[in-house]
Amino acid sequence: MDRSDGGHAGCMTRYGKTLMTHRLCPWWLGYLLASPVRRLFQNPRALLQPMVTQGMTVLEPGPGMGFFTLELARLVGPAGRVVAIDIQPRMLAGLARRAARAGLAERIDARLAQADRLGTDDLEAKVDFVLAFAMVHELPGQAGFFAEAARALKSGAQMLVAEPRGHVTKEDFAKTLTLASQAGLSVASEPIIRSSRTALLRRR
Numbered sequence: 772m773d774r775s776d777g778g779h780a781g782c783m784t785r786y787g788k789t790l791m792t793h794r795l796c797p798w799w800l801g802y803l804l805a806s807p808v809r810r811l812f813q814n815p816r817a818l819l820q821p822m823v824t825q826g827m828t829v830l831e832p833g834p835g836m837g838f839f840t841l842e843l844a845r846l847v848g849p850a851g852r853v854v855a856i857d858i859q860p861r862m863l864a865g866l867a868r869r870a871a872r873a874g875l876a877e878r879i880d881a882r883l884a885q886a887d888r889l890g891t892d893d894l895e896a897k898v899d900f901v902l903a904f905a906m907v908h909e910l911p912g913q914a915g916f917f918a919e920a921a922r923a924l925k926s927g928a929q930m931l932v933a934e935p936r937g938h939v940t941k942e943d944f945a946k947t948l949t950l951a952s953q954a955g956l957s958v959a960s961e962p963i964i965r966s967s968r969t970a971l972l973r974r975r
């Protein structure tokens with residue numbers, strides 16, 4: 772069984788492996804992940820402010836119900852936008868509700884991911900920052916994902932990858948970073964985020 776790209780075995784897709792969903796975060800967990808209590812140990816503003824400024828175009832794959840998305844939308848301001856792409860319609864529905872309540876819906880372009888890709892052809896070299904928080908380990912294959920993110924990023928732009936320590940071993944995270952590097956994304960730093968393995972990547 773070849774798991775060299777960090778994915779699962781099975782029939783081939785554009786991401787390189789089958790779409791198995793046993794690792795997918797259940798939609799109802801989206802409510803818990805978006806809970807304000809989480810701010811006590813992962814504060815979205817404190818985490819994102821150093822990387823996101825007004826007017827930016829931000830891509831957020833796997834936003835869930837938008838724990839980080841709303842703060843991203845505040846940080847990019849009225850001239851910026853956040854493209855949030857999730858594979859689960861119920862996550863996107865939760866995100867849309869929360870964005871509307873916060874008056875931020877106009878800055879958020881919420882999209883349903885395609886079966887084996889995000890679907891970001893229209894964003895080629897237009898994105899200033901990518902946030903992939905606690906989602907890379909859920910992907911059926913990671914090589915295609917990083918290639919797609921790298922294509923979307925402007926040259927020199929950054930991507931923050933944060934993975935839960937409880938689910939992702941040091942060795943698995945090292946493999947993830949190898950795949951990111953093969954896609955043209957180098958590690959610039961390793962920001963400290965509680966309960967997470969992290970890398971701030973830069974598009975070469």
Ligand SMILES: C[S@@+](CC[C@H](N)C(=O)[O-])C[C@H]1O[C@@H](n2cnc3c(N)ncnc32)[C@H](O)[C@@H]1O
Pocket residue numbers: 795796804805832833834835836837838839856857858859862884888889903904905906909910911
């Ligand atoms: C553990 S949740 C994290 C949600 C959010 N980033 C957070 O930290 O609160 C992982 C999210 O990634 C999404 N996801 C998993 N596979 C995906 C894929 N192939 N494309 C887009 N989103 C995906 C899941 O539906 C889920 O919303």
